Amino acid sequence: xxxxxxxxxxxxxxxxxxxxxxxxxxxxxxxxxxxxxxxxxxxxxxxxxxxxxxxxxxxxxxxxxxxxxxxxxxxxxxxxxxxxxxxxxxxxxxxxxxxxxxxxxxxxxxxxxxxxxxxxxxxxxxxxxxxxxxxxxxxxxxxxxxxxxxxxxxxxxxxxxxxxxxxxxxxxxxxxxxxxxxxxxxxxxxxxxxxxxxxxxxxxxxxxxxxxxxxxxxxxxxxxxxxxxxxxxxxxxxxxxxxxxxxxxxxxxxxxxxxxxxxxxxxxxxxxxxxxxxxxxxxxxxxxxxxxxxxxxxxxxxxxxxxxxxxxxxxxxxxxxxxxxxxxxxxxxxxxxxxxxxxxxxxxxxxxxxxxxxxxxxxxxxxxxxxxxxxxxxxxxxxxxxx
Numbered sequence: 001x002x003x004x005x006x007x008x009x010x011x012x013x014x015x016x017x018x019x020x021x022x023x024x025x026x027x028x029x030x031x032x033x034x035x036x037x038x039x040x041x042x043x044x045x046x047x048x049x050x051x052x053x054x055x056x057x058x059x060x061x062x063x064x065x066x067x068x069x070x071x072x073x074x075x076x077x078x079x080x081x082x083x084x085x086x087x088x089x090x091x092x093x094x095x096x097x098x099x100x101x102x103x104x105x106x107x108x109x110x111x112x113x114x115x116x117x118x119x120x121x122x123x124x125x126x127x128x129x130x131x132x133x134x135x136x137x138x139x140x141x142x143x144x145x146x147x148x149x150x151x152x153x154x155x156x157x158x159x160x161x162x163x164x165x166x167x168x169x170x171x172x173x174x175x176x177x178x179x180x181x182x183x184x185x186x187x188x189x190x191x192x193x194x195x196x197x198x199x200x201x202x203x204x205x206x207x208x209x210x211x212x213x214x215x216x217x218x219x220x221x222x223x224x225x226x227x228x229x230x231x232x233x234x235x236x237x238x239x240x241x242x243x244x245x246x247x248x249x250x251x252x253x254x255x256x257x258x259x260x261x262x263x264x265x266x267x268x269x270x271x272x273x274x275x276x277x278x279x280x281x282x283x284x285x286x287x288x289x290x291x292x293x294x295x296x297x298x299x300x301x302x303x304x305x306x307x308x309x310x311x312x313x314x315x316x317x318x319x320x321x322x323x324x325x326x327x328x329x330x331x332x333x334x335x336x337x338x339x340x341x342x343x344x345x346x347x348x349x350x351x352x353x354x355x356x357x358x359x360x361x362x363x364x365x366x367x368x369x370x371x372x373x374x375x376x377x378x379x380x381x382x383x384x385x386x387x
Contacts (some may be wrong), residue, residue, distance in 0.1 A: 002065075004275060005042035007033040007057070009049035010205045011227035011263045016048050018230075019268065027231055029205045030102050031117050034060045046274060047284075048266045050075040054284040055106045059294050066284040069270035073262040077103040077190075080160030081139035087111060089136070089158070096136045096156060097128055103162075104139060106286050110293035118143060118189055119204040122150050129153035142166070146189045146196060162190045164260050168223050170194035172245035176221060183219035183242065186211055191223050195244075199223065212236050226258045 006025035008016050017027045026036040030049065034057040037045040044065040047054040050073045058066040081104055090098055090111060100112040101121070109115050116124050125147050128135060135153055137144040139160030148155040168191050177185065177198065186208050187199035196202055201211045205228055212220055213236045222229065223244035233241055246254040274282035286294075 002044055003042040004044040004046060005037070005040050006046045006048060006271070007036055008047075008266075009033065009053060009227075009263065010209075010231055011225040011260055012048050012266050013227065013264065014230040015268055016266055016271065017227075019271070020048065029117065030056055032206070033057060037061050037064065037066075044275075046271065048271065049073070050078070050260070050262050051284075052078045052103055052105055055286060056102065056109075058284045058286050059106060059109070059291055062288075062291055062295075065279070067274045067279060067282045068284060069266045069274050069282070071282065071284070073265040075103055075260075075262060076163040077101065077139045077160050078105050078108075081105075081108055081158055083107040083111075086138060086158070093134075093136055093156060096134045098136045098138075099125065099128070100138045101140055101143065106290050106294045108138065110290055115294075117204060119207055121147050125153050125155070126151045140190050142192055142196075143189045145193055146202070149193075164225050164256050164258065165190035165223070166192065167246040167254055167256055167258070168192065168195045168244050169246065169248055170198060172248060173198055173221070173223070176242070176245055180219050180221065180242065182217060183221050184215050184217040185221045185223065185244070186215075187223035187244070195223055208232070209235050212239060212241070225260055225263070227260075227263060 006016075006020040006023055008020040008025065008027050009030060010017070010027060019025075020027050026033060028036065030053045033047060033049065033053060037047075037057050038060050042064075044067060045057055045061060046067045046069070047057050048069055051068070051071060052075055054066050054068045054071075058064075081100075083105065086108055090096075097114070098112045099114040099116060099121075100108055102115060102117050104112075104115075114124060114128075121143070125135060125137075129151050133153075135155045136158075137147065137155050138158035141157050141159050141161060142165065144155055144157030147153070148157070165188055168187075170192065173185065173195060177183065184200040185198055186201045186203070187196055188205070188208065189196065189202050191199075200217075201208070201215070203211060205224065208222070208224060208228065209232050212222075212232050218238070219240045219242065221242045221244050222232070226243055229241050229243070233239075243258055246256065246258045
């Protein structure tokens with residue numbers, strides 16, 4: 001029997017988030033949604049969110065059927081970074097390392113050296129800067145500016161913005177703070193610099209929820225999509241959550257009013273239709289060659305980063321397991337794609353095994369030296385670029 005499971009983003013309608021929770025699914029950020037689907041035995045994963053989230057799920061779960069309530073739910077950051085224009089931009093700066101945000105298409109991810117989420121972007125860029133690397137960052141200019149300010153790295157940023165976060169107004173937020181002087185301001189780093197300057201905490205969606213739980217203030221002003229309030233209120237039912245203003249003082253109306261119009265295209269009715277009617281109109285398809293190229297920066301690099309920033313053995317184990325699965329899948333795909341005749345196949349596999357053996361032998365000698373002089377975390381940060 002083909003089991004189906006629903007994963008939903010924090011920004012979807014509360015009714016959809018409740019449905020995912022109540023049916024054994026998951027409500028999370030885009031990468032966690034895809035990872036949940038990877039670990040779940042269900043062969044069909046319904047992704048309630050925007051298109052790049054479905055693509056990320058397909059990249060990490062190529063053998064599964066990935067459905068979406070609608071394939072028309074786009075993302076302004078994704079749309080702001082067309083493949084042809086971005087490739088030309090990168091070609092003009094071949095000396096720079098390309099780092100892209102998870103909020104991009106599979107084609108953009110395939111062009112990148114690194115794919116990151118907002119929760120790990122600063123650590124990665126800081127490390128690349130320590131190696132003297134110059135960076136191309138895409139697609140969000142506000143997040144790029146925030147990272148540059150935190151790290152001091154040489155960053156050439158793409159010009160995209162999120163239509164929700166770009167609407168938050170610092171003057172209106174400042175006035176709201178006067179009304180609620182004891183309230184903490186939590187903001188997503190895709191917000192304008194002037195808004196981030198007023199924030200008490202800046203972080204990803206999951207980080208904002210964790211901060212709301214632990215922060216001492218009882219009143220919290222939230223500068224991100226209002227969809228997050230559903231899970232945030234569940235996490236801290238005793239807190240008073242307030243939406244940050246998205247309109248100027250003086251009565252000017254907002255355009256998106258703190259909510260993503262594409263996220264709102266996901267509805268219960270469309271979910272039912274996608275699971276029971278013609279799946280062809282709801283299924284995510286990515287060319288296999290593009291899947292392969294986009295898979296490597298997602299799995300191998302994130303595995304190194306998780307190991308590098310981990311403070312306990314379980315984080316290291318998780319990171320190394322991700323890298324191992326990525327390495328194995330890359331080898332398998334290479335063998336499948338290469339036209340090796342039957343009589344030479346054993347030789348090819350033996351050669352690959354020899355390379356692995358030599359790698360392990362060298363690592364046994366070098367790793368203790370690196371750990372002694374630079375710390376154990378350095379091993380994972382140094383090996384990350386080679387993945």
